[in-house]
């Protein structure tokens with residue numbers, strides 16, 4: 001036989017597509033021709049595969065070899081096709097029986113010495129194979145545990161082409177990988193560590209309940225980072241679909257721990273303000289890597305010292321925050337990654353950021369205004385909760401004797417509130433209050449009683465509140481009511497919601 005076909009998977013963004021690797025060997029001048037939209041890394045597969053085959057003790061077929069990847073319409077990136085190509089051409093040369101590879105997806109990169117190396121993105125590739133009805137996969141040993149996360153697929157891990165050849169010939173067996181360990185219990189920083197900060201803690205709880213973006217404005221040392229880091233501990237575990245998405249993104253980014261199973265906790269990403277655009281939204285050559293924005297998918301993106309981020313960077317967040325997806329334009333077609341995140345933004349009130357507080361600020365009024373105004377277009381417009389927090393005074397620190405509530409206690413309330421909201425909006429398809437458009441909340445049957453919104457409407461008439469600010473307060477009022485187990489916000493919920501909208505940033509935006 002001089003023709004063989006082996007299955008593999010190509011990734012476009014986070015989507016896997018089944019790819020058939022065909023090898024045809026014909027008489028003629030020895031050469032290897034690769035067709036079917038391969039990229040540069042894949043072109044180099046010719047050399048890697050040849051060296052790996054020879055160094056695995058196999059003879060290289062000295063014929064004209066055509067390797068074709070189907071369908072040609074799917075762009076193919078990187079080195080994940082190496083092992084499938086080696087298998088196809090060895091089978092085409094009659095060195096390997098084809099039957100054992102029938103209906104098996106083969107993934108992995110080859111080293112020149114014939115080692116099968118781990119690759120990025122195994123999880124979404126195996127998931128795609130499963131969706132296509134493939135029940136068996138062979139993956140690099142280093143990725144085997146990750147692959148077992150996908151239900152209904154038999155996984156074999158292999159560390160060298162030599163062993164793979166022996167396995168296909170029935171001369172050796174590949175052990176079944178140990179299943180991925182159960183996800184670790186919720187760890188990480190706990191809200192019990194945050195002393196005082198009543199408003200900050202409450203804002204965090206409401207943000208968690210309603211899925212609201214949150215801005216914390218205050219001097220250094222006020223505890224903005226401490227609060228932000230604890231938001232994931234208040235969020236519910238990821239459901240199956242979200243967990244697969246989040247784990248797949250970490251797999252593609254190459255940040256999944258080697259023995260890691262399914263990621264069940266909402267992720268937390270805190271890119272530094274000097275981070276490049278690619279690090280933040282994704283990029284790089286070949287298969288574009290997800291950036292912090294996508295690695296925070298279904299979790300929290302924390303932008304500390306947000307006004308220090310480059311303008312272009314802040315602008316680049318705008319579209320993804322709207323759509324929940326990042327689109328990366330590539331020469332060979334666009335790549336898309338999911339990016340549905342909850343943003344927590346922290347900012348000093350002014351450029352001098354005097355830790356002793358505002359009374360020692362040396363900035364003039366214009367500088368203060370400009371500093372936060374930088375955020376207003378791209379970000380603050382979407383942020384429902386904007387509060388100012390202050391460091392605890394020594395006296396406060398000494399008098400806050402009562403132990404603070406733990407994350408677990410607050411998370412239980414958040415879970416109930418979220419369940420109520422999900423039930424209420426289920427027909428419309430929203431999961432959390434933050435997703436509900438303002439006009440919807442101003443119409444029956446969701447419109448609140450006139451007396452409960454009287455103060456807000458007065459503020460609107462006075463010009464002290466913008467229409468958008470009005471809608472934000474309504475959304476927050478629903479989250480507050482959900483947390484308290486009320487089916488509908490009362491006047492005092494609306495009042496409390498308005499408390500979560502004070503602060504310089506809000507005043508500025510609403511007055512412009």
Ligand SMILES: [Zn+2]
Pocket residue numbers: 350351352353354361362363
């Ligand atoms: Zn200042």
